[in-house]
Amino acid sequence: MAEISSTLLYSAFIIYLFSTLFFAMSISDKKGKDAVHTKKWGKIGFISSCVGFAAQLGYFITRWMASGHAPVSNLFEFTTFFGMMMVLAFIILYIIYRTNGLGVFAMPIAVLVIAYASMFPRDISPLIPALQSDWLKIHVTTAALGEGILAISFVSGLIYLIRTVDQTVSSKKTLWLEIILYSLIAVVGFIFVSVGFKGAGYETTFEMMDDNNQAVKVVYDMPAIAGPSNGEQLDDSFGSLFSTPSWMNGVDASVKLNTFIWSLLAGGILYGLLRLILRKRIAAALQTKVKMKPDLLDEISYRAVAIGFPIFTLGALIFAMIWAQQAWSRFWGWDPKEVWALITFLFYAAFLHLRLSRGWHGEKSAWLCVLGFWIITFNLIAVNLVLVGLHSYA
Amino acid sequence: MMQTITCECGHSNPYGTSLCQACGKPLKQDVEVLSSMRYEGSARRSQTYKQTFVDKIWNFFSSVKVGVWLIVIILVAAAIGTIFPQETFIPPNVDPATHYESEYGTFGLIYYLLGFHNLYGSWWFILLLGMLGLSIIIASLDRGIPLYKALKTQRVTRHDQFMKNQRLFSKSNDVELDEIKYTLESLRYKVREEDGNLFAEKGRFSRWGAYVNHVGLIIFLTGAMLRFFPGMYVDDILWVREGEKASIPGTSTEDGQYYLENNDFILEMYDKEEKKFNSALSSVDGEVAKNYQSNVTLYKTKENHTIGAEPELVKVKNGEIRVNEPFKFDSFALYQTDFKLNEFYKMSFELEEKATGNKFGKLTVDLHDPKKEYDLGKGYKVKIEEYFPNFVLNDQNQPSTVNNLPDNPAFVFSMYSPKTPDGEKAFVGIQKNIDSGENQFKMSFAGIETKDLTALTVRKDHTLWIIALGGIIFMIGVTQGLYWNYRRIWIKQNAGEVWAAAHTNKNWYGLKKDVEFLSDKTNLTPLEEKETASK
Numbered sequence A: 001m002a003e004i005s006s007t008l009l010y011s012a013f014i015i016y017l018f019s020t021l022f023f024a025m026s027i028s029d030k031k032g033k034d035a036v037h038t039k040k041w042g043k044i045g046f047i048s049s050c051v052g053f054a055a056q057l058g059y060f061i062t063r064w065m066a067s068g069h070a071p072v073s074n075l076f077e078f079t080t081f082f083g084m085m086m087v088l089a090f091i092i093l094y095i096i097y098r099t100n101g102l103g104v105f106a107m108p109i110a111v112l113v114i115a116y117a118s119m120f121p122r123d124i125s126p127l128i129p130a131l132q133s134d135w136l137k138i139h140v141t142t143a144a145l146g147e148g149i150l151a152i153s154f155v156s157g158l159i160y161l162i163r164t165v166d167q168t169v170s171s172k173k174t175l176w177l178e179i180i181l182y183s184l185i186a187v188v189g190f191i192f193v194s195v196g197f198k199g200a201g202y203e204t205t206f207e208m209m210d211d212n213n214q215a216v217k218v219v220y221d222m223p224a225i226a227g228p229s230n231g232e233q234l235d236d237s238f239g240s241l242f243s244t245p246s247w248m249n250g251v252d253a254s255v256k257l258n259t260f261i262w263s264l265l266a267g268g269i270l271y272g273l274l275r276l277i278l279r280k281r282i283a284a285a286l287q288t289k290v291k292m293k294p295d296l297l298d299e300i301s302y303r304a305v306a307i308g309f310p311i312f313t314l315g316a317l318i319f320a321m322i323w324a325q326q327a328w329s330r331f332w333g334w335d336p337k338e339v340w341a342l343i344t345f346l347f348y349a350a351f352l353h354l355r356l357s358r359g360w361h362g363e364k365s366a367w368l369c370v371l372g373f374w375i376i377t378f379n380l381i382a383v384n385l386v387l388v389g390l391h392s393y394a
Numbered sequence B: 001m002m003q004t005i006t007c008e009c010g011h012s013n014p015y016g017t018s019l020c021q022a023c024g025k026p027l028k029q030d031v032e033v034l035s036s037m038r039y040e041g042s043a044r045r046s047q048t049y050k051q052t053f054v055d056k057i058w059n060f061f062s063s064v065k066v067g068v069w070l071i072v073i074i075l076v077a078a079a080i081g082t083i084f085p086q087e088t089f090i091p092p093n094v095d096p097a098t099h100y101e102s103e104y105g106t107f108g109l110i111y112y113l114l115g116f117h118n119l120y121g122s123w124w125f126i127l128l129l130g131m132l133g134l135s136i137i138i139a140s141l142d143r144g145i146p147l148y149k150a151l152k153t154q155r156v157t158r159h160d161q162f163m164k165n166q167r168l169f170s171k172s173n174d175v176e177l178d179e180i181k182y183t184l185e186s187l188r189y190k191v192r193e194e195d196g197n198l199f200a201e202k203g204r205f206s207r208w209g210a211y212v213n214h215v216g217l218i219i220f221l222t223g224a225m226l227r228f229f230p231g232m233y234v235d236d237i238l239w240v241r242e243g244e245k246a247s248i249p250g251t252s253t254e255d256g257q258y259y260l261e262n263n264d265f266i267l268e269m270y271d272k273e274e275k276k277f278n279s280a281l282s283s284v285d286g287e288v289a290k291n292y293q294s295n296v297t298l299y300k301t302k303e304n305h306t307i308g309a310e311p312e313l314v315k316v317k318n319g320e321i322r323v324n325e326p327f328k329f330d331s332f333a334l335y336q337t338d339f340k341l342n343e344f345y346k347m348s349f350e351l352e353e354k355a356t357g358n359k360f361g362k363l364t365v366d367l368h369d370p371k372k373e374y375d376l377g378k379g380y381k382v383k384i385e386e387y388f389p390n391f392v393l394n395d396q397n398q399p400s401t402v403n404n405l406p407d408n409p410a411f412v413f414s415m416y417s418p419k420t421p422d423g424e425k426a427f428v429g430i431q432k433n434i435d436s437g438e439n440q441f442k443m444s445f446a447g448i449e450t451k452d453l454t455a456l457t458v459r460k461d462h463t464l465w466i467i468a469l470g471g472i473i474f475m476i477g478v479t480q481g482l483y484w485n486y487r488r489i490w491i492k493q494n495a496g497e498v499w500a501a502a503h504t505n506k507n508w509y510g511l512k513k514d515v516e517f518l519s520d521k522t523n524l525t526p527l528e529e530k531e532t533a534s535k
C-alpha cells in the first residue's frame, strides 16, 4: 500500500508538470493566436491538472490506509497536502474564470511545493498522543485548503505585477519583483542541492555542546558553510567558514542555516544563468508572454482571498481552537504557530478592509497578496523550523 | 434636530443624505453617484456631524482607515511577541530578568525591559484589543443602521441621473418588458414592477454579512474578556499519586467538594518492531509515546460535611483520562497534562552493627510523611533528626532541600541501641552514608518503593459557550458577505427608450455575466461598462 501511494504521488507530480506545459502551449502565440488553439490546449491543461489531482488524492487515500491515520502529521505529509490544496484551489478558480494564464504559474508553484515537501523524511510516522484527535485532521486539512486558496491570490497577484510593472526602467518595483522570482528559484536550488549531495552520499560530522552541556554529534549532509556554534569537526571534509550564532535555537539550527545558505547559493547560480540566457530581467522576459487583462487578474486575486479567508479562519483558527481546547485544555495559548495563524487572519482582514476603499485595488493589492503569501509560507516553514513551540513537528 | 430634505419624488430624507433614499437622485450638485453607492448615499452620523467632542471620537473610530491601522498595529505587536519565547514558555525555575539577556544577548535584554516577554497580557495589548472592539461597534452602527433603512425604502423607479451614473448602463428601443422580467426571474432575481419599470435584486442578505461577522467578533472578544472575572474560570493543576485520593482544587461548593483517586497511570510506547512505523521509529533515538492515561475514580463529599472533619466520600463515577480525551463532570473537565514515573515513595533501612554485620530490625519511611521515631524493639530505635526530601548543599555549604518533593531524600538519623543509649548520628542519603567514623551502628539501605504520579489540569470555563457562539456567528457573517453578493438591475422606461443599469457590491464579473445573459436572451442593448475612477 505504501508503495502504491508513493507511485501515485510521483505520477501526480509528473502530470502536474505536463499540465504546466499544456497551459504554456495554450498561451504561446507562435502558432498563430487563434482561439481554437488556446481553447484546445487550455482544456488539455485543465483536464491534466484534474487527472493529476485525482492521482494525488489516490496517494492521500492509500497513505491514509497504510498508516492508519490521516497523512497530515509530519512536515512531508503536510506540505504535500498543501500543494494538493493549491491545485484544488486552482481548479476551483479555473472553473469560475477559465483563465489559462493562471495555470501557467499556479501549476509549477504547486509542483515546487510538492518537490520541496519531498525533501523531508518521508517515513510513515506514528502519532504522539497530542496528535491523536479527529479535530487535528479536520483542523489541518481545512487550514491547508484555506491556505491553498489564498496562495492562488498570490499567484494571480504575481502575474498582475509581471504584467504591469514597468520594465523599461529599473526601479524598486522591478527589484522586488526579481527578489520574489529569485526566492521561487531558490526553492529549486534547495531541491537541487538536497538531491545532489544526497546522491553523492556526502556527510560530515561535528561535535558540539547542547543546552545541557552534553556533547552531541551534528551530522551535515551538505558541506558545512555554517558550522555549529562551538562545534568541532570530526572528519577532514570541507570545514566551516563561520559558526552559527549561538542564539539560534536547537542543536540542528546550524544544519538548517547551512541548508538555507546552500539553497540561496544554488538559487543564485540558477538565477544568474537564466539572466545570462534571457539577457533581461526574468520578470521582463515573462512579461512578453503574459497577455491576461490586469483587471481580471485583480478580480481573481481578490476573489481568491474572499473565498479563502472564511475557510482559513474556520480551519486555522476555529477548528484549531476546538482541538487545542481538547488537547491542552485551553483553546488559545499564544504559541508562536497560533500567533502566526492569527497574524495571517489579521492580515487578510486588513486586506479586505483596504479593498473597501478605492486606492487599494490593482497594483497595491497585488503587492499585498504577495506579502500575504510570504506570511503563510513563513508560518508553514519558518515557524516549524526556526521558532520553537508546541507545534514544531518533531 | 436638523431639517429633512424632501426630494422631488416626494420622499423625505434625513439631514446629511446624499442620494435620495427612494429614487436615488443626487441631492446636491457635487455628489458622485457611484462612489456614494457603497452606503446608498445614506446619512451616516460620521459624515454628517463633526462638531462636538463626542462627534470627533465617533468619527475617529468609525473610520475604516483607523480600523485598518488598529488591525495592523495588533498584527505587528503579535509578531514581535513571537521573536523570543514568552515568559510562560521559558523554564519555570529561571528568573526572566536574567534569562532573556543570558539566552539572547542585548536584544533579549531590551525585549525584556520593554515588557515584550509578557506581551499578550500587557495592558497596552489589551487596550488595543479594546479599541479594536470599540472601532468595530462604532463603524458598524455608523453604517449598518442607515444602510438598512436605505435598502428598505428604495423604490423601483430610479432617477435618471442615478441610472446614467451606474457602472453598467445601456439604452435600448423595442424591448419586451415581460421577456426581461422572465429572464431575470430565471436567473433567480426577485423582480418588482412599477409603472412599467423593473427593479431586480438578488442576495440582499449578503449585504448584512459584514455586520453579522462584526457582531460575532464582538461576542467573541467579550467572552475573552470575561475570563478576567472571578468565578467564570478555573485553571489549576492537580498531582495525584497512584492509589491516593486528592481534593480537586476549585471544585468546592455548598453541596460538597470533589475528590479524585488515581487508580492507575498508564504510559504506553510504540513498539519498535511494528512494521508500518518501522523506518520512522528506527531513525529516532529512544522511544515514541503512544498513550498517556490515568484511570481515575471521582468522589464527592457527603452533603453537610463539616470542614476540618475527615471527609466522608461518596463514589460518583469511574473514568479514563487521555490526552485529547478529558474527563468531564458538572462544569469541570480534567485533562491529562503531565506525569512523573517512579517517584520515590517509601524507603527502607536496616539498623546494622558495623563490626558484625548483624541486623536489628527494619524500618520503612514514608517519604511524604516520615515518623519522628521508629521503635525496633528490644531497646533498639531510630529517630529522624532531620529530613531533606530534595537534598542539596546550599550556598553556605549547609544541607538543605530544594522543595518538598522526595526526589533526592536524605536524613540525619539518630540510632539507639542497648550498647549506645546516647545515640549515634549518621547522615544518610542516596549513595551517601556519612558519620563521625566512631559509630558502632549504621543504617543500611534495604529497598525503595516508587509510585507513578499523574498531573491533571482542572478546568472550568463558563466563557466557552460565549466564545463558541461568537465564532459561529462570525463564520455565518463572513460566509454570507463573501460568498454571496448583492446584485441589482434597474430597467426604466424613459421617453420611448428603455434604460438599463446594474450594480453590485462585489464580484462585477458575476454581474456582467448576468447582464450579458440578459441581453443575449432579450432585445436589450448589452450594458456597457463605464471607465470608472475606481480603476
Ligand code: HEM
Binding pocket: A346, A349, A352, A353, A355, A356, B061, B062, B063, B064, B065, B066, B067, B068, B070, B071, B132, B135, B136, B139, B140, B143, B207, B209, B210, B211, B213, B214, B217, B478, B481, B482
Ligand atoms: C479583526 C477584526 C475584523 C475583522 C475580522 C473584520 C472582518 C470584516 C469582513 C470579513 C468584512 C467584509 C469585507 C467585504 O465584504 O469585503 C468587513 C467589512 C467591514 N468592516 Fe470589518 N472586520 C474587523 C475589524 C473592523 C474594524 C476595526 C472596523 C472599523 C473601522 C471595521 C469596519 C468594517 C466596515 C466599515 C466594513 C464594510 C461594511 C459594509 O460593507 O457594509 N472592521 N469586516
